[in-house]
Amino acid sequence: MDKQIEKHQSSIFINNMVESAIRIGLLLVLLIWTYDIVKPFIIPVLWGAIIAVALMPLTLKLANALNGKRGLAATLLALLGVALLVIPLVMVSGSVYDGIAGLTEALQEGSVKIPGPTQRVAELPLIGEPLYDVWALFASNMEAAVTRYSEEIKVFVAAVAGFLGSSLATIVMFIISLLIAAGFMAHAESMSKAVQTVSVRVVGKHGEEWAKLTAATVRSVLLGVVGVAFIQSLLVGSAFFVFGVPAAPLLTFIVFVFGIAQLPATLVVLPVILYVFSVQDTTPATIFTVWVLIAGLSDNFLKPLLMGRGVSIPMPVILFGAIGGMISAGIIGLFLGAVILAIWYELFTTWLKLDQETVSEPAEPELEQKAQSENN
Structure with a gap:
């Protein structure tokens, strides 16, 4: 009889374990699929939330000046943010692109002329003489210098190309994040209540x-x-x-x-x-x-x-x-x-x-009782 009960309990345990494993596996698959879907939006949404939190006090002040139009205030700040963050990146990317384009054209025409270094360059501490030699080589014989430092030039060009591509992606990401931040700032109360509710539930x-x-x-x-x-x-x-x-x-x-x-x-x-x-x-x-x-x-x-x-x-x-x-x-x-x-x-x-506060709180009554017992 005991063996039958034990066998029955073991069967129930195995069934529950298998059922739980299947449920956890399905939940894990669902989470992985969900993550793959939302992965492209995690960084812009997170960055938009951070920008919204940082600019919220300024948004409230601007909204008061605009007769309580918080949506308009958030939109204006988003557009200003686009200008402040995107324009420097555009300038840097444009400067690098123009420089590379001009250098490439000059190299193709053979019209590159680099002025030779002055004696001041050679007198610089530590790097003076090597810098003078490299500079003088490029100024006197461009073809020999390019041949000698071809590997370094290739690495530099690849790094610049990667930087330009990253800059373009960053500009797009910033624009998307600022638009998301504008939406967060326009609906700050509901977003704040939701964050506090989730925080209390989790923490x-x-x-x-x-x-x-x-x-x-x-x-x-x-x-x-x-x-x-x-x-x-x-x-x-x-x-x-x-x-x-x-x-x-x-x-x-x-x-x-x-x-x-x-x-x-x-x-x-x-x-x-x-x-x-x-x-x-x-x-x-x-x-x-x-x-x-x-x-x-x-x-x-x-x-x-x-x-x-x-x-x-x-x-x-x-x-x-x-x-x-x-x-x-x-x-x-x-x-x-x-x-x-x-x-x-x-x-x-x-x-x-x-x-530390939680640990120290229970200790205080014990210390008081110990002090009272010593006084008695």
């Missing part, structure tokens, strides 16, 4: 608090990291344009990327300073040096002004987020990765603090 009683912390972190990173990098690149780039530095749009964009990755702008500025001193007189070169050095160090006083209070993100977190995001999602991942990793850092540190 628990601290869900609403964590949702507010996430919004504060997004604003802090976009203003204190992306905003500072944008202002710094404008200050440095204006010097490049005023003093006629070659490839000024591309160098300005590199300064912008370095600013987001929390790398010092002086890494870009110092070689340009050496170049300016080698081709211009001492007075304008000195003015250029002072200008770009002050602009390159401007992040030291801009960050305390723009970075949100109470939200302090360590530099390695931003650096890893920016580099990892760029590797995984291209140029737009440069912004997205820094924001996402900063959010996770803040949520993790907050969770640790909550855990």
Whole structure:
């Protein structure tokens, strides 16, 4: 009798296990298919949500000035964002394309003439003599120089072509994300309630608090990291344009990327300073040096002004987020990765603090009872 009961229970267990496995398998297949369907939209929707959170205070102020027309305010901000984010990329891509097209045409016609280096170039520390030799070879015998450095030239051209393709994809992604952000900002109340409901359901009683912390972190990173990098690149780039530095749009964009990755702008500025001193007189070169050095160090006083209070993100977190995001999602991942990793850092540190508070709370009555027993 016992064996029959045991056999029956075993049969029920096996049936339940098989049925559960089938259900889990079907659910897994459904999730995989769903992910494949929504995968192309994850990054633009996520980036649109981040932009909407960062621009929401400005949207409310603009809506009040427009008699409560929040949809119009969101649309205007989206169009302004398209102009501010897309125009620099278009300038950089256009500058690189024009330079390559002109160089290609000149090479085909055989009319490329590079002025020879001055003695100042050879006197530069560390890189002076090698740079002088390479420059002199290209100036005196272009065909021999191209033949000698053909592999390096091919790698450079491939990198530039990849950059142009990535820039075009990024422009399209930015436009889509800004349109999505405009929709989020126009329906902010319903979106906010939905996010808070999901947060409470997933996290628990601290869900609403964590949702507010996430919004504060997004604003802090976009203003204190992306905003500072944008202002710094404008200050440095204006010097490049005023003093006629070659490839000024591309160098300005590199300064912008370095600013987001929390790398010092002086890494870009110092070689340009050496170049300016080698081709211009001492007075304008000195003015250029002072200008770009002050602009390159401007992040030291801009960050305390723009970075949100109470939200302090360590530099390695931003650096890893920016580099990892760029590797995984291209140029737009440069912004997205820094924001996402900063959010996770803040949520993790907050969770640790909550855990410590939870552990310390039960200990207090025990300490009181122990103190009372010692007094007795």
